[in-house]
Amino acid sequence: MIHIQGLRKRLGGKQVLDGVELTIHPGESIVVMGRSGSGKSVLLKHIIGLMKPDAGTIEVDGEEITGLKERELVDVRRKFGMLFQSAALFDSMTVGDNVALGLREHTSLPDDEIRRRVTERLEWVGLEDVESKKPADLSGGMRKRVGLARAIVMDPKYILYDEPTTGLDPIMADVIDRLVRSLQRRMGVTSVIVTHDIASAYKIADRIAMLYEGRIVFVGSAEATRMTTDPLVRQFIEGSSVGPIKV
Amino acid sequence: MADSIAIRGVRRVGRWTLAGVADVGAVSILILGVLRALVPGLRSWRLLVQQMYAIGVGSLGLVFVVSVFTGAVAAVQAAYQFSNVVPLKYLGAVILRSVIIELGPVLTALVVGGRVGASIAAELGTMKVTEQIDALRAMGISPVRFLVVPRVVASTIMLPVVTIFANFLAILGGAAVAIYSIGVAPHTYVVGLKQFFYVKDLASGLMKAFVFGGIIGIMGSYFGFATEGGAEGVGNATRRAVVASCVLVLVSDYFLAHILFRLIFRE
Numbered sequence: 001m002i003h004i005q006g007l008r009k010r011l012g013g014k015q016v017l018d019g020v021e022l023t024i025h026p027g028e029s030i031v032v033m034g035r036s037g038s039g040k041s042v043l044l045k046h047i048i049g050l051m052k053p054d055a056g057t058i059e060v061d062g063e064e065i066t067g068l069k070e071r072e073l074v075d076v077r078r079k080f081g082m083l084f085q086s087a088a089l090f091d092s093m094t095v096g097d098n099v100a101l102g103l104r105e106h107t108s109l110p111d112d113e114i115r116r117r118v119t120e121r122l123e124w125v126g127l128e129d130v131e132s133k134k135p136a137d138l139s140g141g142m143r144k145r146v147g148l149a150r151a152i153v154m155d156p157k158y159i160l161y162d163e164p165t166t167g168l169d170p171i172m173a174d175v176i177d178r179l180v181r182s183l184q185r186r187m188g189v190t191s192v193i194v195t196h197d198i199a200s201a202y203k204i205a206d207r208i209a210m211l212y213e214g215r216i217v218f219v220g221s222a223e224a225t226r227m228t229t230d231p232l233v234r235q236f237i238e239g240s241s242v243g244p245i246k247v
Numbered sequence: 248m249a250d251s252i253a254i255r256g257v258r259r260v261g262r263w264t265l266a267g268v269a270d271v272g273a274v275s276i277l278i279l280g281v282l283r284a285l286v287p288g289l290r291s292w293r294l295l296v297q298q299m300y301a302i303g304v305g306s307l308g309l310v311f312v313v314s315v316f317t318g319a320v321a322a323v324q325a326a327y328q329f330s331n332v333v334p335l336k337y338l339g340a341v342i343l344r345s346v347i348i349e350l351g352p353v354l355t356a357l358v359v360g361g362r363v364g365a366s367i368a369a370e371l372g373t374m375k376v377t378e379q380i381d382a383l384r385a386m387g388i389s390p391v392r393f394l395v396v397p398r399v400v401a402s403t404i405m406l407p408v409v410t411i412f413a414n415f416l417a418i419l420g421g422a423a424v425a426i427y428s429i430g431v432a433p434h435t436y437v438v439g440l441k442q443f444f445y446v447k448d449l450a451s452g453l454m455k456a457f458v459f460g461g462i463i464g465i466m467g468s469y470f471g472f473a474t475e476g477g478a479e480g481v482g483n484a485t486r487r488a489v490v491a492s493c494v495l496v497l498v499s500d501y502f503l504a505h506i507l508f509r510l511i512f513r514e
Contacts, residue, residue: 050381074387088382090374102386105393154386 018214081151096131318420339439371471399464406460
């Protein structure tokens with residue numbers, strides 16, 4: 001379980017997070033939606049300790065992580081896999097080495113076992129025979145899937161997705177949405193997905209939270225979100241420029 | 248009321264000073280981080296060898312051209328200044344000593360600093376802005392240990408090696424000009440070389456190169472990691488890394504000369 005309380009962060013003179021309260025339950029798939037620049041990615045980076053808050057706490061399985069040093073965070077981070085917005089593959093390494101890196105750095109598995117696991121995880125995300133390719137030779141959708149294979153290779157308890165469908169065509173976006181769901185079933189992970197893609201949110205979310213002006217202003221099931229009369233949420237899911245959200 | 252020019256000037260100087268102090272602090276932390284990551288020993292020799300190859304072997308072509316012409320120019324200039332005052336039999340000695348003490352290490356560091364410092368800063372800067380550094384941290388891998396240590400260690404080891412190569416070529420370049428253009432007999436040139444060769448000159452030059460190598464690796468890594476923004480940020484990081492390593496090489500050269508020749512190798 002991840003428990004976030006009173007999280008505040010100021011960046012470049014702007015109060016990006018202004019008292020975020022959110023509890024993420026084990027095994028669920030929760031979507032945090034919000035406008036571009038609303039601090040969704042910043043929130044995600046706080047959960048895995050890449051950023052330090054100005055105030056507030058984050059508990060991961062009961063352990064407060066905001067005060068931990070970089071070295072102490074290693075054990076916490078091993079519970080997580082993260083898919084970055086641009087996939088953030090290491091472009092000097094092959095796809096196989098990208099996926100294998102976590103195993104090589106953190107385990108003493110023999111090389112053939114590592115290779116077997118890499119092939120298996122690439123198959124899980126629907127990729128075959130790409131181990132020797134360089135990230136630059138892949139399409140955007142393939143890069144995201146390699147990023148996902150890299151995120152799940154260490155059998156994480158939590159997977160964080162930063163805009164998993166942004167920049168993909170609708171069909172590839174659906175492929176990724178289905179992957180998010182199938183990985184959750186297969187591995188029993190807890191997924192935290194940050195997105196502004198409503199169609200994708202409905203497909204993958206157990207619960208949907210909305211981040212607006214630095215706070216979580218709404219949390220509800222996908223169904224409750226669809227039915228809500230909350231004017232902020234309605235305006236966002238209808239994609240209207242008219243309403244309480246200032247443009 | 249608008250601030251006067253004086254107040255704005257003072258404010259700007261203050262801001263520069265604070266930024267400078269912050270940079271010095273952050274660089275010190277990075278150096279400590281590198282040393283701490285070195286204590287348990289290098290985990291990946293493969294990464295180190297890759298960097299040693301890129302930094303050392305990759306620089307040979309450029310260093311070749313620079314060194315040969317440096318030696319050649321030293322010969323022409325020395326011969327001109329000697330004219331009718333100092334016998335030409337000292338030509339080899341002058342070229343040898345100026346090359347191994349000063350020209351070899353410093354020019355190599357400036358050339359390699361431009362080439363290697365820029366490429367380290369550009370590579371790490373691009374990794375920073377494309378979230379690859381964050382991805383490493385998110386995987387529980389220290390970017391200092393994984394990226395900075397191999398680069399700093401490789402440039403610290405390889406700069407003295409490349410400097411030896413540069414020294415050799417510069418002396419050959421000087422010999423070519425001395426023999427074919429100025430008309431010094433080959434034997435005379437070699438006698439001059441031998442007569443004034445001191446091991447402490449070579450050692451002090453190589454110690455300088457060792458320090459310069461560390462400066463180049465640290466500056467490239469520091470400004471690479473400090474990159475903000477997109478392509479423009481990477482460009483800025485690259486420029487700042489090259490400027491900082493060149494300036495620091497020249498400034499530290501003075502202090503090293505002082506330490507080496509007035510304290511350690513005092514006659």
